[in-house]
Amino acid sequence: MNLKTFSLDLKNKKRLIPQVLTLLFIVLLISYFTFNAQVNMDNRGIAFGFGFLTQEASFDIGFSLIDYDGSRSYARAFLVGLLNTLLVSVIGIIIATLIGVTVGIGRLSSNYLVAKFAEVYVEIFRNIPLLLQLFFWYFAALRALPLPEQAMNFNDISYLTVKGWYVPKFIWTNFSIFIYSVIAAFIAIIFVSKHAKKQREEFGKHIPSFYIGITLLFALPFLSFLIGGVELEFEIPVLKQMSATIFNFRGGVSIIPELMALAMALSMYTATFIAENVRAGILGVGKGQKEAAASIGLTKAQILKLVVLPQALRIIIPPTTNQYLNLTKNSSLAAAIAYPDIVLVFAGTALMQTGRAIEIVSITMGTYLLLSLSISSFMNWYNQSVAIKEK
Amino acid sequence: MNLIILKPNKENLQTYLVLGIVFLSIGFIDIISNSFLNFNITGFLPSIISYLSPLILGILGLHFIRIEYSGNKTLDQINKNLNSSNINAILSLIVIFILIKYVPSLLNWAFFDANFLGNTKEDCTGNGACWVFVKVWFNRFMYGMYPDAEQWRINTSFLVLFGSIVSIFVLPNKFKKYIILFLLFIFPIIALNLISGGIFGLKWIETGAWGGLSLTFIVSAFALIFCFPIGVFLALGRRSDLPAIKYSSIGFIELWRGVPLITVLFMSAVMFPMFLPDGTYMDKLMRVIIAITLFEAAYMAEVVRGGLQALPRGQYDAAKSLGMGYWRMHFLIIMPQALKLVIPGIANTFLALVKDTPLIFVVGLLELAGMIGLAKTNPEWLGMATEGYVFAAFVFWIICFSMSRYSQNLEKKLSTER
16 A cells, blocks of 8 residues: 555545544553553562563462473463363363264154254253353262262273262373374375275276275274284272271372363253254255255265265354354363363462463463464365355 | 064054053063162063163064054054154153153152251251252342342342333334433443442442342343444444454454453453553452453454345445445444344344353352352351252243243244345
């Protein structure tokens, strides 16, 4: 844009003045806030800066995926919180998708009882605030579980108690080789499916790439056990007597009740929205499409795979991604039941200790913003790549 | 007799029917005696078969009565809706068994074994729910720490709000405009002054005492009233062809939509005071309402933008050809049509807003869920978490369900009108 034409052309002045006013307003507001913040921080003797991130955190976190103790830095504590947020989001997204797809298909079932059951589920869980559901699971349902000495026993390998869910721990040797074999399997699958597509389109030959893919996915990791030196052992939790009356489990992995309650509440709540998306997507594929596919002789499985699903997914995926984003943002409710996610660890404990409100709240909000923006830009890219290309 | 076990046919309808009903009833007797009488009539079988016996018997029974066009209307209905294939039969049986197993015990807990009488925890003797807890704390759940003698002020405010909303629908169109203006500009001031007091001889009640369900409504009503105009302007800004305005609107909207409400509330509680001039103090509730307003305004903007995009171009062209400027075109032609289109969307935003209000507990304001959290830690009422949260869930469910039904009906009505 050329500034000279702006200043000379009267017609452009009409466009210029509101823009300048808006920018001026924003700049003034920001400088007013910055000035006040400067004065306030000077009065309290705090200097703005992110140097505190390298200082010793000196608080403990109850649940962590990476090595952490009080002698580590605030940056490390932030990482622990972020990983915990991601953990519960991923678990929640997986369970919510499973329940959501099942219930969404169930709502369209020809079976009256199943359709009604699915509808009641959706109407109940969609219309109760997530925080209340979380409180219900955490303070009411999970608190009713038995004490360790009367734990609910699943085949002597896993125990459910009021203190958490104890599951066997996987102890790997040469874990990296196992991971490489899985990656190799995926690369091989991509090649096979590309080759199969080429054969099908050029020579009309059908290669069962799906079954080959499944075989590869199991065979390569299995080979890594046979010849790669990969070993897997299980450490099963055992009940130990701590003192005269106190029992607890030792060994294995303990899934803390906070994580269970949060994952359950998030997935049950989000599943209702996913179910509605799935239902809308399936209803959105016209009946004529299925009839046309059947009339050219496709089998039922082919109709589902080649005609219905590609069109339904196009309707289902955009709103469902939105729900995944909502679930990730809603995982911040963790602070209400003391699950150490990013909000509780960083915007809670770390802020209390350092008093650096501006820095910490901006880092926390920035992290969520970055998460949302990256997921939504990825989804925009994906959407464009699956959109119908009209000629 | 031409009895083929595998393929029930119409000729032997009676026989198959009797056979099927016998199998089905044995299955049901089995599950009922298992659930309520603690007696397993198939206990002599290996454990896994005995566990699955009601299901197996049920599937056999349903298989025998699956006869197409039997001529019996009830049977045809059952077959069509519950028993069209083996998989559907299994699903139906599982749903029925779940209902038989859990619904009676749930009803027992909530009603038949529950305690309604008395005033202390000791009055709760049965195995069921202790609704005495809810009864005793009911006033607190509704009004928080607001003094009993002054509660008429909250009630009056809500009655006025409710009355004016109803009158929008009842009164002729002539008055509608004035009522909406009253709701947007005058009512908030009256209600705020009436509830907080301090003038006209009303006792001053600080916002820390406000709470319970009424606080949920206060926060969501004020946030809705304030976020609506901001959202409209943001939506217009986002569709503007002036780059500076367009991109600052997009930035504002995406910033709020990208972060969770809880961090926004944290911001209002700990970061916002730092941005105010030294020595000024803004009330906690006021800050929370501002935070929620800005947050919801971003969502409202997207809803309104949807309406703007749905309008055909011809409307803009027609307005311009009449010589209307930007503002006259938008407020006389575009907005009235666009807003009508997005009434269901606005209702949904309000629904989300009501469901989000319990989050204000993070800054120490106690609405319904927060009051229950407080009550359940009272030493005299320990162990009442389930009753409290079930009650709160029920209250919120009634509010949200009726609102979502209302917006669905509106959506249907509007989609047929066009």
